[in-house]
Amino acid sequence: MAENREINIHVPVLARVEGEGALDIAIRDGHIADLKLRIYEPPRLFEKFLEGRDYNEVPDMVARICGICPVAYQMSAVHALEGIFGAQPGSWVRAMRRVLYCGEWMESHSLHIHLLAAPDFLGYDNAIAMARDYPDEVRRGLRLQGLGNAIIRLFGGRSVHPVGVRVGGFYRAPDQQDVSALLEKLRCALPDAEALVAWTASLNLPRDDQTFTSVALRHTDEYPMNEGRIVSSAGLDIPVAEYQHHFREFQVPHSTALHSLLHDQPYLVGPLARLNLNLDKLPEQVTRAVQATGIAFPSSNMFHSIVARAIEVYYALSEAVRLLEGYEYPFAPYVPVVPRAGVGYGCTEAPRGILWHRYETDEQGLITSARIVPPTSQNQARIEEDLRRSLDAFGLASSDEELRRRAETVIRNYDPCISCATHFLKLAVSRP
């Protein structure tokens, strides 16, 4: 049946701020004639707020960009600024930054798996409905999320913003007593995290193999978080500072967000891309859990993202335990830095994928320009590509409601920043 219709799906985009995101699909003669995803992007606004600020203010300011991944914004920023100032914070700071990042991965991934993605795959409208039938699984998810948050609070003042991070290290070191108490709780949760991997792998995930390029950091010694080179499944292998030579950002007319392309092609960042490119860096017990899923990673099924997230929760928990087991109260929790003029780059693995920052400072350490490329904008072209393909394969003759649900599932699978919104996904259909 030849059918002409336009579907407009409003996607909530930012906590408590309504009406900025949407998906518009135009179907003509049974084909997708046009598909536009609009995602509102707060990081862009923050770039200009950073100009003229002292370098010391940057970690606090960028932590405010995202309620779910403040640590990621802080980490990319401090690495970039330390690069300019030639600061070497040393092994204690390096290890503790990694612990902090483990907390954020656990918190963000657990939230996404249980409260946002799993209901899609188990056939529920939302997590509340799902929790009636899966109370133990949801409670387990909340516990893992809570432990992630507890790790972050170990290093911070207020629980919501890990303000304990500064250029050069941390404002204060956690007490041995607090570390020991938390470490015990983390150890006890290891079986929970292992079970989570098996549970996500047992979900009835759609089979949908696609061709895409994965992009992530890669480090010689470890699963990437704070450091490494930017690599791709297509053979890219560059230092962080060369990002701009290979990745191009551009404004599309339908969105306030910038789209990113690698050598003019869409690409994937985030847990599945990271896992696909760094499988050999997982420790033995996590590798065993991956093998037990029966899924052959690297995977080209985008819906394996939820399993990749669970694997990273297990990894992050194991890594935090490993690092905190060797905890020693430091002589100083930071190294002093001396500001100077220059340009610096930072790229770290936010829960949703690589987060790239570039800063320019003057001699006093004031920020003269800031650039922030968040993972969601990098995935945007890939999400559009996926939607075109997935909805076509799903069947465009489906009802608006069915298409909306499928589109939401596809978008949500990428865990875009819009996940933290509190508002409705609204659907308005106009038939020409």
Add this chain to the structure above:
Amino acid sequence: MTPIRIIGIGSPFGDDQLGWEAVEAIRGSGLLGRFPQGLVSVQTCDRPASGLLMLMEGAAHVILIDAMRSGAVPGTIRRLQDEEIEMEAALLSSHGFGVAESLALGGTLGMLPARLVLYGVEACNLEPCDTLTPETAGALPMLVERIKEELLPIIGAPDTI
């Protein structure tokens, strides 16, 4: 973890910082010092509020403070308790996870405190990096007063500081 907890929910977007500012105002008011140690604590919570349930875990009495948008005059304070909250905040959506969703989930899982109170303050400006508008900030002293009136009788203290 104290049996009575005050949790300010917010984001750095203009009046949405109300919950955080209220927590600061309560800290600065001397109210907490009136209670025996270990009875009352204050905390803040950021988007998307899914961490709320763990922040409330084990508490008997929780007071939540949040900015709201209901069409009322900016700065208007509303107090909701227990079932009222769920009824008023019945904005269940499969697509985000906010305060209403967290509380509904807590209800389903039996994780809510015996007594749950929500103070909402009407917001008007939600621009990034803006500070509170005078209308919303102006409600803070009254809000602290209301919370004081609510909590001090628990220890049989007169509501003056």
